[in-house]
Amino acid sequence: MNAPSDTIAQYNFAYLDEQTKRMIRRAILKAIAIPGYQVPFASREMPMPYGWGTGGVQVTASIIGPDDVLKVIDQGADDTTNAVSIRAFFQKVAHVAVTTHTADATIVQTRHRIPEEPLKEGQVLVYQVPIPEPLRFLEPRETETRKMHALEEYGLMHVKLYEDIAQHGHIATTFAYPVKVEGRYVMDPSPTPKFDNPKMHMSRALQLFGAGREKRIYAVPPHTRVESLDFEDHPFEVQRFDEPCALCGGMDVYLDEVILDDQGGRMFVCSDTDHCEERRDAGHRGHLAGEDGPPSSISEGGTQ
Amino acid sequence: MTDEPLLRVRSVSKFYGNRIGCEDISFDLWPGEVLAVVGESGSGKTTLLNCLSTRLMPTSGSVAYRMRDNAFHDLYRMSEAERRMLMRTDWGFVHQNPADGLRMTVSAGANVGERLMAVGDRHYGRIRAAATDWLGRVEIAEDRIDDQPRAFSGGMRQRLQIARNLVTGPRLVFMDEPTGGLDVSVQARLLDLLRGLVHELGLSAIVVTHDLAVARLLSHRMIVMKDGHVVESGLTDRVLDDPQAPYTQLLVSSILQV
Amino acid sequence: MYVAVKGGEAAIRNAHRLLADRRRGDRSVPALTLEQIAGQLSLAVDRVMAEGSLYDTGLAALAVKQARGDMIEAIFLLRAYRTTLPRFGYTRPVDTAAMRVERRVSATYKDLPGGQLLGPTFDYTHRLLDPELAEDQDPAVPEARAADDEAMPRVSDILAHEGLIEEDGSLPEDREPGDITREPPEFPMQRDLRLQALSRGDEGFLLALGYSTQRGFGRNHPFAGEIRIGAVEVEIDVPELDFPVTLGRIRVTECQMVNQFKGSMKVPPQFTRGYGLVFGQSERKAMAMALCDRALRAAELGEDITAPAQDEEFVISHCDNVQATGFVEHLKLPHYVDFQAELGLVRQMRREYEERRRAGDEATTSREAAE
Numbered sequence: 001m002n003a004p005s006d007t008i009a010q011y012n013f014a015y016l017d018e019q020t021k022r023m024i025r026r027a028i029l030k031a032i033a034i035p036g037y038q039v040p041f042a043s044r045e046m047p048m049p050y051g052w053g054t055g056g057v058q059v060t061a062s063i064i065g066p067d068d069v070l071k072v073i074d075q076g077a078d079d080t081t082n083a084v085s086i087r088a089f090f091q092k093v094a095h096v097a098v099t100t101h102t103a104d105a106t107i108v109q110t111r112h113r114i115p116e117e118p119l120k121e122g123q124v125l126v127y128q129v130p131i132p133e134p135l136r137f138l139e140p141r142e143t144e145t146r147k148m149h150a151l152e153e154y155g156l157m158h159v160k161l162y163e164d165i166a167q168h169g170h171i172a173t174t175f176a177y178p179v180k181v182e183g184r185y186v187m188d189p190s191p192t193p194k195f196d197n198p199k200m201h202m203s204r205a206l207q208l209f210g211a212g213r214e215k216r217i218y219a220v221p222p223h224t225r226v227e228s229l230d231f232e233d234h235p236f237e238v239q240r241f242d243e244p245c246a247l248c249g250g251m252d253v254y255l256d257e258v259i260l261d262d263q264g265g266r267m268f269v270c271s272d273t274d275h276c277e278e279r280r281d282a283g284h285r286g287h288l289a290g291e292d293g294p295p296s297s298i299s300e301g302g303t304q
Numbered sequence: 305m306t307d308e309p310l311l312r313v314r315s316v317s318k319f320y321g322n323r324i325g326c327e328d329i330s331f332d333l334w335p336g337e338v339l340a341v342v343g344e345s346g347s348g349k350t351t352l353l354n355c356l357s358t359r360l361m362p363t364s365g366s367v368a369y370r371m372r373d374n375a376f377h378d379l380y381r382m383s384e385a386e387r388r389m390l391m392r393t394d395w396g397f398v399h400q401n402p403a404d405g406l407r408m409t410v411s412a413g414a415n416v417g418e419r420l421m422a423v424g425d426r427h428y429g430r431i432r433a434a435a436t437d438w439l440g441r442v443e444i445a446e447d448r449i450d451d452q453p454r455a456f457s458g459g460m461r462q463r464l465q466i467a468r469n470l471v472t473g474p475r476l477v478f479m480d481e482p483t484g485g486l487d488v489s490v491q492a493r494l495l496d497l498l499r500g501l502v503h504e505l506g507l508s509a510i511v512v513t514h515d516l517a518v519a520r521l522l523s524h525r526m527i528v529m530k531d532g533h534v535v536e537s538g539l540t541d542r543v544l545d546d547p548q549a550p551y552t553q554l555l556v557s558s559i560l561q562v
Numbered sequence: 563m564y565v566a567v568k569g570g571e572a573a574i575r576n577a578h579r580l581l582a583d584r585r586r587g588d589r590s591v592p593a594l595t596l597e598q599i600a601g602q603l604s605l606a607v608d609r610v611m612a613e614g615s616l617y618d619t620g621l622a623a624l625a626v627k628q629a630r631g632d633m634i635e636a637i638f639l640l641r642a643y644r645t646t647l648p649r650f651g652y653t654r655p656v657d658t659a660a661m662r663v664e665r666r667v668s669a670t671y672k673d674l675p676g677g678q679l680l681g682p683t684f685d686y687t688h689r690l691l692d693p694e695l696a697e698d699q700d701p702a703v704p705e706a707r708a709a710d711d712e713a714m715p716r717v718s719d720i721l722a723h724e725g726l727i728e729e730d731g732s733l734p735e736d737r738e739p740g741d742i743t744r745e746p747p748e749f750p751m752q753r754d755l756r757l758q759a760l761s762r763g764d765e766g767f768l769l770a771l772g773y774s775t776q777r778g779f780g781r782n783h784p785f786a787g788e789i790r791i792g793a794v795e796v797e798i799d800v801p802e803l804d805f806p807v808t809l810g811r812i813r814v815t816e817c818q819m820v821n822q823f824k825g826s827m828k829v830p831p832q833f834t835r836g837y838g839l840v841f842g843q844s845e846r847k848a849m850a851m852a853l854c855d856r857a858l859r860a861a862e863l864g865e866d867i868t869a870p871a872q873d874e875e876f877v878i879s880h881c882d883n884v885q886a887t888g889f890v891e892h893l894k895l896p897h898y899v900d901f902q903a904e905l906g907l908v909r910q911m912r913r914e915y916e917e918r919r920r921a922g923d924e925a926t927t928s929r930e931a932a933e
């Protein structure tokens with residue numbers, strides 16, 4: 001047996017064969033037609049592990065064309081290892097142009113964040129989803145959860161929120177916060193922080209969700225209502241940070257906490273690296289950015 | 305008040321292969337009426353209850369329920385969605401073992417509030433007020449509202465299950481041996497409470513029990529079952545004081561002698 | 563100015579170079595050839611083919627080498643390759659009764675047509691480490707005898723003549739066998755799809771589940787009716803021809819468990835069967851699969867479902883090791899956005915807790931002062 005790699009060499013544009021792409025596109029179309037409904041699809045093994053974005057990659061591979069411009073983020077950043085790896089995959093198998101600028105991208109594949117900059121018409125946001133079923137941790141059985149969706153039996157979801165308030169005085173879900181889409185299906189927005197939930201509501205972009213291991217695709221078409229579940233007297237609230245980004249001074253953005261030393265020194269910086277850079281390019285400065293050099297001492301710059 | 309029954313049961317039979325679960329059962333249940341179904345274990349009374357409450361599909365027969373719009377609907381022809389809706393709004397089901405009817409790992413308040421949330425109530429304060437009110441009505445102290453039923457005694461669990469069922473103001477409640485598994489003193493208190501609530505709310509109820517004392521205390525009318533068949537039915541006092549069928553006579557005398 | 567750590571392309575590139583170096587190991591030692599792996603670690607290659615669900619010893623050997631001997635990684639490599647292959651068609655069912663048998667044992671009959679044939683088995687070897695194997699010593703040439711043409715009917719066919727054992731399951735008229743690689747799973751699941759999932763399910767997972775049925779968690783009274791290993795022909799129908807075309811031979815292991823069954827309303831008392839079929843030589847996997855298959859038929863046979871091995875959604879949803887390893891290992895990926903959200907929440911709840919405690923303390927103090 002000699003050099004079996006000869007037989008492996010050729011892959012189709014964007015890796016998936018055209019038949020598979022057609023099957024996935026059909027699932028996507030169905031998902032768009034029934035906003036928030038989880039469409040089962042025959043997910044394929046991908047050359048990256050299940051749970052590492054295979055759903056998002058399959059969706060992107062099925063919709064991407066040679067003229068698309070792709071941006072990939074993980075935790076809001078373009079330079080995290082998994083984002084780098086997925087971007088490199090598409091450069092290799094589809095030879096598409098890539099970018100880190102949200103505004104320049106036609107497709108943004110994401111894990112755990114929605115870019116701060118509002119998306120425009122014509123853009124597609126592809127989410128990587130680990131567990132698509134918002135009811136899964138209340139009811140582990142697929143047979144039962146599908147019935148609950150079909151019959152719109154969502155009381156159990158509110159039981160969980162009720163318990164939070166009874167116990168803590170407020171809702172204690174911070175990410176993967178369940179939403180209701182167009183007044184019908186309860187949907188898991190993937191493990192984005194609830195900070196990002198309002199961005200999904202009436203978005204001008206198409207939002208596609210791919211769960212490879214769980215074999216589900218769902219969608220929120222442009223201009224669709226996406227409401228976070230809550231109570232009238234305990235309305236949904238997003239996280240608020242006490243201070244602006246230490247680098248760009250941005251307010252009302254999601255921040256990462258960066259540990260600076262083992263003395264409790266820390267700083268908060270934009271989780272969306274592209275947003276942060278653009279603001280700095282536009283002349284915005286946070287208290288640790290300095291004018292044109294490093295601050296004298298970083299470790300003094302923790303939270304006040 | 306209407307002069308039509310709430311439930312019309314016609315020739316309901318359930319076979320398990322060749323074995324009879326229950327056969328050819330017919331009766332009407334009237335608004336505000338409590339019907340007891342008595343018999344030994346294996347007499348088919350629980351099979352009948354499960355057929356009537358659509359938890360089990362009968363082999364043949366029909367059950368028509370008069371909905372709030374006064375129209376009769378055949379339960380076995382309803383869609384699953386309609387049936388499940390009925391079960392969590394207009395009906396209640398009290399299980400013998402409260403753990404089967406409660407969510408053991410969520411608080412008492414949420415247990416009572418779940419049905420309200422299921423039908424769309426989205427006001428935390430109002431849901432909590434309703435739960436507090438119902439806990440009071442079933443004699444559970446208000447400060448237990450955030451405790452899980454795991455921390456409750458058997459009698460408290462059963463009272464919580466009843467509150468959870470009644471919070472949506474159902475018109476018909478099915479009960480399967482509601483006092484089974486409880487101490488005698490706890491049974492008496494629960495029966496008292498149930499009798500009060502049924503009377504106060506004008507509930508219709510079908511109560512399955514092997515205990516003639518429960519039937520005597522709760523029901524207006526009763527059905528005596530043996531081997532899947534009805535052997536006698538009538539007003540509760542009449543059946544218990546003047547049983548006609550030999551089997552009923554045996555049942556009554558054996559209880560009285562104890 | 564603070565610069566966040568960049569987990570950039572250079573880091574990934576360097577990590578992969580290091581991996582390649584470690585894979586090669588000591589360069590003064592000759593590298594393993596694929597022939598060596600396929601020839602001398604053949605059961606590892608068999609497992610990779612079975613759970614990778616692609617029958618190709620060369621590619622499987624390559625996967626084992628590339629994965630540094632990590633079986634699940636090798637299985638994953640083969641699966642990821644397999645999924646890109648076009649689907650030309652479906653073969654006919656293989657006929658295991660016509661197998662060129664290398665090993666065949668039955669625990670239910672002392673002797674039977676075709677006889678018992680031990681073949682290349684670890685059974686009855688004393689598990690003593692063999693120092694000779696550390697040297698490059700050739701073992702003795704095995705004894706061989708001419709193949710006799712005695713038929714070797716399957717044990718299930720022997721019992722079937724008396725009607726004491728259920729027949730081979732057959733699909734309803736209107737149902738074609740499904741394909742779990744082409745359709746998303748739906749529960750409840752038909753047995754044809756379940757068997758496909760089990761056949762490429764994780765050996766360790768199925769072994770543990772099969773074992774659990776023997777210890778009372780869904781007991782199904784099994785006898786190893788027959789285990790056979792050997793080569794079967796793979797045939798495909800070609801539309802233009804009126805006879806099937808042979809594509810080649812594959813080695814498979816088949817296990818037929820015979821299980822006691824008291825009968826139900828619909829079915830008279832008889833033996834039922836659990837079935838296992840696996841690529842290559844893997845008795846452990848085939849037997850475990852047969853135990854699980856039988857346990858998963860609980861609903862069909864009217865048995866109570868009380869144990870994990872009988873729970874279709876539980877078993878089928880979790881038996882795929884490529885899925886399992888991906889999701890367990892994805893916990894390595896950054897989660898700091900979500901962790902930040904939880905950190906904020908815990909800090910808030912801590913604050914509220916302290917406030918409540920202080921308020922409680924003050925209330926106590928003021929009451930004491932008043933008394």
